[in-house]
Amino acid sequence: MEACARVLQLVQLTASGRPRLESGEVECQLLDGIDLEEDSGKWALKSGILSLTTHRLLWLDERLMKASAVPLGSIGQVYASKKSLKSMFSTPRLKFQVWTQKDGRVSSQGQDGAAGSIVLSILFKGRTGPDSFVQRFGEVVKAQAWKVNMAPQIRSSLDESVPAGEAGPSSGTANIPRRPPPTKINPAMAGVSGILRKEQEQQEEVDKNMKEAFQDLNGLMSKAKEMVQLAEKMRARLLQGQSAGTDEEGMGTKQEMQDWMLSVGIASPVTKESAGALYHQQLSRQLADFVKDPVQRAGGMLALIDAYCLFNRARGTELISPEDLLTACTVWATIDVPFRLRKFDSGVMVIQSVSQSDEEVFMRLTALVKSGEAAKMGIGATEAARALGMAPALAKEQLLAAESRGILCRDDGADGLRFFHNFFMDISITTLQEGS
Amino acid sequence: MGEFSFPYFYNYPPYFTLQPMKDTRDKQIQLWKELILKYCKHHKLFLIDLEEEFALFENTSIQRKLTFEAREQFLSALIADGRAEWLDKNHRKCLILWRRIEDWADSLLNFVRENGIELMTLEEIISGDETYGTELAGLDRGVLVRAVKILEQRGKAAMFKGSSTDDDGVKFSPN
Structure with missing residues (x-):
């Protein structure tokens, strides 16, 4: 554990043991039964949960409540696994190169600031095989979402927990608030007036959809799919497609929009797609983090129905079913979170803070x-x-x-x-x- | 006959709602049993008819009264204690024994011994001049008959039939 702490980044966890994500960071996939090894054999992390986000590769130890991270920016070459007879019987693994700095830590600047490199292996010992992960991994690394935005406040709070040497030049940029993120300029999309017009058209479309959707329930039902698609598109665009906004105003509204989206909800909802078999457990932890404030506001006790509405509103698009919520609450009994599900004699179910006696x-x-x-x-x-x-x-x-x-x-x-x-x-x- | 003094909780509304919680209800039933006996004794009442209004079961000052179910439960509890009896099959009329029949028998015997009486009609015992002002005055006829029967078993008295029910009487043995 010590040896790897000198190499990997430390990740802060929420009260219930979910990794604290950076602004704009979204979890893409969760796998359990994962070992993370350094190829020279200096250290190995055994049977944890691997979480692939748009920004980092996180390895979580649920028992010790510890997590380490490899920023995707530091990943160099990914070695394709050799298809041999031998590999059919051994544990599937994924090898990749990670750029390191002079002090041996992973370099978040990628190859530019690197002084050397190490090779890490992911060993898939869980039920889920590596295939979908490898594909997803490739996609995420290619998307380079971490380059798009580094929200100053979260970035700087994260810097406190890592040595100054590691943060390097990025801490300089972190001090300038609302700095427009680096963008790639796409010539085809250039032209301020064109962008503005497009933005306006989109906004009108959004307005129209909203109005129609809220006219009546039937309207909402018929518009539901479009709304979800729209919201997903917006999120995706906010996270990746910064190509359309080179003007200051556009950036301002985008930043606002993103702040707003973050304020109403969870930027990275745990979904069945991303978490698979770990779904309910992870959902349970996320729910525990989420209900902290509402339960406090409601005097230590929140009706399950209210929690369901608040939680789903916060999740925005990745809605969960009442059964999933109930299961997530039931899981609390087995993990260490300050909430519990309580059923009154009348059958009414509530989320109660453990501290409320x-x-x-x-x-x-x-x-x-x-x-x-x-x-x-x-x-x-x-x-x-x-x-x-x-x-x-x-x-x-x-x-x-x-x-x-x-x-x-x-x-x-x-x-x-x-x-x-x-x-x-x-x-x-x-x-x-x-x-x- | 002085004013009956109600216990303080007679003015608490929950006293008139049958409590669903067992422990609380047990306590409530106990308190009602006591109150019914005291009240009936004070007013010399022997009969409670579930189908008729009974003043004790309604407190007009707080606008609360017992439900039929509650009244039935309290009376049943008294019956279980041997302090009341159903007089009919339908369990509507209830005889309240705020004094046991044996005690009435003793009381009657003491009275006739002290006054040297050997012969009395039932009517005389209930509302005659001799018993006026004593505890025997106003005694329920059914209770009296049963008290006399207890004395008969002990060989202390004998019932005899008169020409009408009014003339039914008791002959007491001198010792």
């Missing part, structure tokens, strides 16, 4: 029913919702839970169901006296 909620309810008017009038779901800062439907579940613990008792009167302090339990029963 029932005792605390019950204590607040007890205080509430003993104070002022509530002592005489009791409390309904509305009052409890206000006091607990959660939705009335969930507050009602909490009231019922408190009742089942013997903390509250109910009054089923004309005003609907109201809850009181359980005075029954305060009264000590004097046994019925004989003959009295």
Whole structure:
């Protein structure tokens, strides 16, 4: 582990153990049961998860919660695997050359800043074979998405975690905010007015689609495919096709657009396509990262339905099914995340923060029913919702839970169901006296 | 007869809702059983008819009253304790034994011994001048008959038929 730490980049993980992606970085494929070896045999990383993103090759150790990265920019030659009789029976592997700097670290500048190179091997020991990965790997390396944008804020925060020597010249560029990313100029697309007109046409088309889509549900259904395609196209264009924008204004709006897309959602949703068999596990971790804020805002408890809507809205195009969400929540029980799925007696399911204890909620309810008017009038779901800062439907579940613990008792009167302090339990029963 | 003093929780609305939680409901039933017995004793009531209004089961000041199901449960609990009995097959009329029949028998025997009485009609016991002001006044006729039967078994009294039911009487043995 030590030897490889001197070579590979360190990757920061989210609270639930998902790698923190850079701005604009999208996960393309996930594979499990992967070994990463240095060919001279100095070090080897055993059975982890390999994640191919548009920017990096990430190797994750889920147990140790550690991750290392090879920037795709540093990859030189990829060696085709020899098809021999022997290779049919040995573990499939992919070899590639990685440029290194003087200090032996991988060079993110590629060949330009390189002082040497090493050869790394990926060993595919999991269920999924290398074929689709190799193809994808080639595509991603060719697309060179990492050259397109390096958002200053994330880039600089990442630099803190790696030695200054490694960051090199790129730290200089990182300090200039909103620097237009390097672009390739395509002569065929040149001409500012032409670009502007095209942009406007596209915008009108977008406007039209949006209007039609929201007219009614049928409209939405018929437009759904187009909307998805549009959103995908926009994302793809933002990530790669910077060729159309050499003018400052165009860049500004693009940057804004991208910021906006990032703010509403997850730039790189975990999909069945990218994660395969690891899908639910990775989705589960991503969900745990995502629900942190909403759960906090909702007073420590969020209805599963709300979580489903928020999560899918954030994912944008790669929507997940309710079953997938439920499975992802169930997986929480087996991994270390600060949330759990809770099912109330009524069948209502919620995502509850582990730190939110029932005792605390019950204590607040007890205080509430003993104070002022509530002592005489009791409390309904509305009052409890206000006091607990959660939705009335969930507050009602909490009231019922408190009742089942013997903390509250109910009054089923004309005003609907109201809850009181359980005075029954305060009264000590004097046994019925004989003959009295 | 003074004013009956209700317990403080008689003014709490949940007291009138049958609690779904077992522990809470057990406590509630216990409290109701006590209250029914006390109330009936205070007002010398022996009969609760589920089909008729019963003042105890409704608190007009908080606009709450027990449901049929709740009343039935509380009475059934009293019956299980031996402190009440159904008088009909349909379980509508309930005899409340805020005092056991044996105790009534003892009470009756003491009364006749103390006053040197050897012969009394049932009517005289229930509403005669001799028992006026004693605990025997206003006794339910059915309860009285059963108390006398207990005394008969002990050989302390004998029932005799009069010309009408009003004249049915009891002859007490002198010792």
